[in-house]
Amino acid sequence: MYKLGLVFISFTKHSCEEILSAMKEAGLSYIEWGSDVHAPWDDEARLRKIAAMQKEAGITCCSYGTYFKLGKDALETLLPYIRAAKLLGTDILRLWCGTKGSEAYGETELESLYEDCRLAAKIAEEAGVTLCMECHNNTVTDRKESALALMRAVNSPAFRMYWQPNQLQSREENLAYARLLAPYTVHIHVFNWNCPDGKTLEKYPLAEAVDAWKDYMTHFSGEHAMLLEFMPDNDIASLPAEAQALRLIAE
Numbered sequence: 001m002y003k004l005g006l007v008f009i010s011f012t013k014h015s016c017e018e019i020l021s022a023m024k025e026a027g028l029s030y031i032e033w034g035s036d037v038h039a040p041w042d043d044e045a046r047l048r049k050i051a052a053m054q055k056e057a058g059i060t061c062c063s064y065g066t067y068f069k070l071g072k073d074a075l076e077t078l079l080p081y082i083r084a085a086k087l088l089g090t091d092i093l094r095l096w097c098g099t100k101g102s103e104a105y106g107e108t109e110l111e112s113l114y115e116d117c118r119l120a121a122k123i124a125e126e127a128g129v130t131l132c133m134e135c136h137n138n139t140v141t142d143r144k145e146s147a148l149a150l151m152r153a154v155n156s157p158a159f160r161m162y163w164q165p166n167q168l169q170s171r172e173e174n175l176a177y178a179r180l181l182a183p184y185t186v187h188i189h190v191f192n193w194n195c196p197d198g199k200t201l202e203k204y205p206l207a208e209a210v211d212a213w214k215d216y217m218t219h220f221s222g223e224h225a226m227l228l229e230f231m232p233d234n235d236i237a238s239l240p241a242e243a244q245a246l247r248l249i250a251e
Contacts, residue, residue, distance in 0.1 A: 002217075002250045003225035004243070005030025005062055007189060010230050012037050016050050020057040022236050026243040030062040030225050032187070033088055039064070041084035051088055062225045063092040063132070063187055070097045070120055070133075071113040071140075078120060082127045091129040092186060094162060095120075098139045102146030113140060114153040121156035132186050134162045135177070142166070144177035151184045163220075164189035164229070168198060171212060178219040185220065189229040190246060203232045206245035213249040226250060 005028050011019050016038050023031065031054070033039040039050055054061055064085035068078060085093050098105070098113055105113065124131045133141050133150070141147040147161060163185045165174040192209040194202045206213075206228070217226075228246055231238045 002222050003030045003062060004028055004246050004250060005032070005059075005225055005227045006239075007032045007227045007229040008034040008038050008065060010228060010239075011236055014236055016053060018236070020053055020059055022239050023059055024057050026240045027247075028228070028239075028243050029058070030060050030227065032063040032065045032094065032227055033061055034065040035081060035084065036067055039084065039088060041066075041080045044087065047084055047087040054089065061088040061090045062227070063090055063094055064088055065094045068093075068095045069099055070095060070116050072099050075116065075119055075123065078123055079127075082124070082129050085129060092132060093124075093129060094132050094134055094187075096136060096139050097133045097141055097150060101138055101142050102140045103143075105140065110140070114150070117150065117154045117159060118156070121154050121159035124158035125156065130158050130160055130186060132160045132162050134189075135164050135166065135181075137166065137168065144173075144180045147177070147181055148184075151181070161185045162187050162189060164191070165193075165216065167193040167195040167201065171215075175215060175219075178216050182219040185224065187225045187227060188217075188220065190226050190249070191229045192232065193230075203230060205232045205238075206242050207248075210245055210248050217249060 006023055035041050039047055066081050068081055120131060135141050140150055161181050161184045163178055163181055192204045192206045228242050
């Protein structure tokens, strides 16, 4: 079975206590906390409190969502994020790679980014953690080809990927991305979004995309965590229904 859980960004206006309670009621067991809202890297007391609340609720932190940008942020500032992740009980950190889309990088600039990533991977290896790059527009992982090139250039077991469909790409292209990057993927962000005009993001119940997601998941094994990212209506009351749709996908 896949590990089923939630991304913190779904409920930024709710407290950690409220999120953990809602997760328990919805039958979800894994959470990705974020460094920007609920679990700041520089607040040790808060991180320890969250870890204690997780244990009491029977929920595991499967990843620490940072907004650290490789190619921009100084590598020495990565260490406090790693420490924070460990305090939360996880050895997985989510990062962004680069500051613009892959096609905007020249060859020399791209090689400099790769070298930054190799150094980050070495830090991660020495610390016993894994850095996972999010599939995101305006980063070097915005296309399957550039994401694969990144994985091959860094070539480290401590440097891996998240996967999620891109609402600006076709279902066929997203399936191709999933197939190509599956060997490098640790966690998966799950949602049902559309962007028909390339500008306006539309969110729908996950239950309406179960078949599409079952197709995506044929490329992944049951070792991955599937994490709900955003509710269709931003309402915490929708979590049980979204969690049920997630379970249908994972069957």
